[in-house]
Amino acid sequence: LMPYWKELASALRHWSEYHTSPYCKSLDIFIRYIEMPQAVFDILRPAFERSRIKFLFLDNNRHTGDMAEFVEKVLQTNYSISKLGFGTTNFTGEDMKTVCGAIESRNAGDHFIKSLGLENCFEGGID
Numbered sequence: 001l002m003p004y005w006k007e008l009a010s011a012l013r014h015w016s017e018y019h020t021s022p023y024c025k026s027l028d029i030f031i032r033y034i035e036m037p038q039a040v041f042d043i044l045r046p047a048f049e050r051s052r053i054k055f056l057f058l059d060n061n062r063h064t065g066d067m068a069e070f071v072e073k074v075l076q077t078n079y080s081i082s083k084l085g086f087g088t089t090n091f092t093g094e095d096m097k098t099v100c101g102a103i104e105s106r107n108a109g110d111h112f113i114k115s116l117g118l119e120n121c122f123e124g125g126i127d
Helices: 002-018 038-050 064-077 093-108
Strands: 027-032 053-059 083-087 115-119
Touching (some): 002 027, 038 064, 064 083, 064 093
Parallel strands (some): 027 053, 083 115
């Protein structure tokens, strides 16, 4: 699947640079039900850091540590993202600290994350 991830990254960069319009200024990205190891995040990260993404939703990925690190790096550089969501992802406490720290840092810098959605992300609930 690596060629497809590379194609997605290329398409995001291209669209953000050449195809935004007054009617469609940003993208909502939903990646669901597909395994994303570190190599995939490495391919996507540069595009996600530069693309005009408003909402990022990641669902059902077993590589939670890699995902948390990816989100942290993307939020540090892409200030267009204002909504973030995760579904069916069993985060560890450390993973959530990473994600929450990235959000806190963004909000302190006056580039707010206005919405955070967590659905089925903690086995047995939140401590």
